[in-house]
Amino acid sequence: MSGPQVKICGVKDIDTALAAARAGADFLGFVFFRKSPRFILPEKAEEVILDLKEASFEEGFALPKLVGLFVDAGEKELSEAPTLLTHFQFHGHESPERCKELGDEFAVEIIKALPVSVADDVLKAGAFEGATDIILFDAKPPPGAGRPGGHGVSFDWTAISSYTGETPFMLAGGLSPDNVADAVASQKDHSGFLGVDVSSGVETAPGNKSADLIASFISAAKGSK
Ligand SMILES: O=C(O)c1ccccc1N[C@@H]1O[C@H](COP(=O)(O)O)[C@@H](O)[C@H]1O
Numbered sequence: 231m232s233g234p235q236v237k238i239c240g241v242k243d244i245d246t247a248l249a250a251a252r253a254g255a256d257f258l259g260f261v262f263f264r265k266s267p268r269f270i271l272p273e274k275a276e277e278v279i280l281d282l283k284e285a286s287f288e289e290g291f292a293l294p295k296l297v298g299l300f301v302d303a304g305e306k307e308l309s310e311a312p313t314l315l316t317h318f319q320f321h322g323h324e325s326p327e328r329c330k331e332l333g334d335e336f337a338v339e340i341i342k343a344l345p346v347s348v349a350d351d352v353l354k355a356g357a358f359e360g361a362t363d364i365i366l367f368d369a370k371p372p373p374g375a376g377r378p379g380g381h382g383v384s385f386d387w388t389a390i391s392s393y394t395g396e397t398p399f400m401l402a403g404g405l406s407p408d409n410v411a412d413a414v415a416s417q418k419d420h421s422g423f424l425g426v427d428v429s430s431g432v433e434t435a436p437g438n439k440s441a442d443l444i445a446s447f448i449s450a451a452k453g454s455k
Pocket residue numbers: 239240259261263266267268299301321368377378379380381382383402403404405427428429430431
């Protein structure tokens with residue numbers, strides 16, 4: 231495995247985007263789900279992306295891949311998303327066929343999140359083979375939760391050992407600077423492991439990202455803690 235890729239999700243402003251990109255984030259996520267404390271308007275996300283792109287030229291850091299996070303979004307919502315997004319991340323009930331169709335229609339790569347609590351949940355990834363570019367194994371939300379992710383809860387990572395698909399996967403749910411090295415170590419021998427994704431674990435309060443926690447998370451994930 232080459233080094234794990236890191237996705238910092240729930241970016242709401244240029245300072246966070248710059249902190250993550252300068253620290254070496256490979257993906258930045260923008261949450262277009264209104265019930266989330268990380269929600270960002272598409273116009274604001276577009277502004278952040280354009281400013282980030284300009285800074286990447288001026289300072290010479292790599293522009294991360296740019297991910298829009300959606301939950302059962304319709305065509306209108308998807309078409310209002312910033313045009314520079316490289317990936318759509320789906321956290322709703324999107325079928326494999328719908329994932330494939332939308333990836334082709336919007337010319338983006340698709341990340342499909344699958345909620346996991348036990349090994350059997352991981353087997354559901356089989357249906358998405360060939361329909362998505364990345365599978366995101368995320369923790370199942372707590373009962374009664376108002377959104378399908380971003381709760382800072384984790385699951386037993388050994389559940390992923392039952393995954394034998396060809397589609398690369400990322401791991402999310404309750405990761406933080408303190409446990410991400412263990413999470414990476416738990417998957418490093420799995421040929422499909424692409425990287426890790428975090429939101430709550432690099433925040434001081436829901437929706438408030440910390441540049442220090444982001445930098446600590448990225449170095450711990452990439453092995454230079
Ligand atoms: O972050 C949110 O508010 C959110 C809303 C709706 C769907 C997913 C959401 N977050 C994603 O959940 C995982 C894990 O988050 P955490 O690190 O446990 O907070 C990650 O992909 C978030 O982007």
